[in-house]
Amino acid sequence: MHFIRQLACFIVFFSGMLNVCAQTFELGVMGGGAGYIGDLNQDKLLKISGFSAGAYAKMNIDAYWAIGLHYNYGKIKANDADSENSQFRDRNLNFKTALNELSLQVDFNFLNYFAGGGTKRFTPYIFTGIGGVFYSPKAVYADKEYNLRFYQTEGQSGAYRNYTLTVPYGVGVKLRLKDNWGLFSQIGYRTAHTDYLDDVSSRYPNPAVWKNDSYLADRKKLSDPSHSQYGAPGIQRGDFRKRDTYMFVGIGISYTFVSQKCYTF
Numbered sequence: 136m137h138f139i140r141q142l143a144c145f146i147v148f149f150s151g152m153l154n155v156c157a158q159t160f161e162l163g164v165m166g167g168g169a170g171y172i173g174d175l176n177q178d179k180l181l182k183i184s185g186f187s188a189g190a191y192a193k194m195n196i197d198a199y200w201a202i203g204l205h206y207n208y209g210k211i212k213a214n215d216a217d218s219e220n221s222q223f224r225d226r227n228l229n230f231k232t233a234l235n236e237l238s239l240q241v242d243f244n245f246l247n248y249f250a251g252g253g254t255k256r257f258t259p260y261i262f263t264g265i266g267g268v269f270y271s272p273k274a275v276y277a278d279k280e281y282n283l284r285f286y287q288t289e290g291q292s293g294a295y296r297n298y299t300l301t302v303p304y305g306v307g308v309k310l311r312l313k314d315n316w317g318l319f320s321q322i323g324y325r326t327a328h329t330d331y332l333d334d335v336s337s338r339y340p341n342p343a344v345w346k347n348d349s350y351l352a353d354r355k356k357l358s359d360p361s362h363s364q365y366g367a368p369g370i371q372r373g374d375f376r377k378r379d380t381y382m383f384v385g386i387g388i389s390y391t392f393v394s395q396k397c398y399t400f
Contacts, residue, residue: 160392161193161201163319167385169209172324174335174373175228176213180382185210185231187383193242195391198253201242205266205303207383209234213333226372227361230272230283230333234381236325238266238303248309249391256311260321263304268327268381271297272334276360281353283334288358289372290340300328315391322384332381335373339366 168183176182186209193203212231215223240262248258272283284294307321330336345354359366366372 159195161195161203161389163191163193163387163389165189165319165385165387167383169211169234170382170384171211171213171332171379172382173213173330173333173376173379175215175223175230175333177374183384184212187385189383189387195249198247198249199244201244203240203242205236205238205240205264207234207236207238209236209381209383211332211381225361225363225365227365228335229274230335231274232270232272232332234268234270236266236268236301238264238301240264240303244309248311253311257309259306259308261306262321262323263302266301266303267298268301268325269298270332272332274334274357276356281357283357286350286354286357287345288334288354289337290344295329295331301325315393317389317391318386319389320386322382324380324382327379327381330373330377330379332379333373337372339368339370339372341368
């Protein structure tokens with residue numbers, strides 16, 4: 136839970152800043168799609184597999200810099216059976232998971248832009264930050280859904296954590312509409328501090344590592360659902376990257392509360 140404590144410290148700090156200068160406060164909502172790059176989708180960087188929605192509270196420090204607290208929700212999935220790669224189809228893995236992300240992000244506008252002022256009505260921008268995401272990969276086999284964390288599909292000693300640190304980064308554009316209203320669109324990737332967003336990371340295990348209990352047959356099936364005994368013990372189950380990545384893309388609208396008591400441009 137160390138990352139939760141770190142994130143809580145950021146939130147407390149951010150809330151204090153808002154109290155000092157609440158006149159620069161900005162609220163926004165966003166909707167769009169979510170994607171995933173990992174062991175079941177290794178190279179399609181713009182592939183959308185589900186929807187996303189989010190909201191934020193942001194403080195504009197000046198026309199160029201802003202810091203905000205963001206919440207994003209999305210769904211991602213992948214299925215080897217739909218892959219163009221014949222080896223993936225033979226492997227026959229699948230997963231889906233919801234993502235609940237809370238992050239602290241910093242924006243940098245390239246032009247002198249602010250929804251309540253500034254000299255430009257339009258600007259490209261970049262952002263980065265730090266956050267945490269909750270996830271829980273599931274798979275469907277024979278019309279039954281399984282929560283993969285609890286089946287030790289790669290011979291783990293127990294269920295892995297369903298939360299991890301994440302680093303968001305991306306680009307976007309902002310457009311001032313009227314008065315304090317703004318329109319924005321962005322694409323942002325997140326490097327997760329885990330390789331188990333999809334429940335796939337290392338190698339196929341030796342079945343001897345599993346307990347001989349009522350779940351043994353399910354563990355074997357979920358670990359290697361191929362139709363040709365694809366996953367011999369020790370064979371690489373996923374790719375060699377140690378981090379999964381997910382992506383949110385969409386369009387949103389914002390409203391900025393402006394007061395001359397705080398600052399002017």
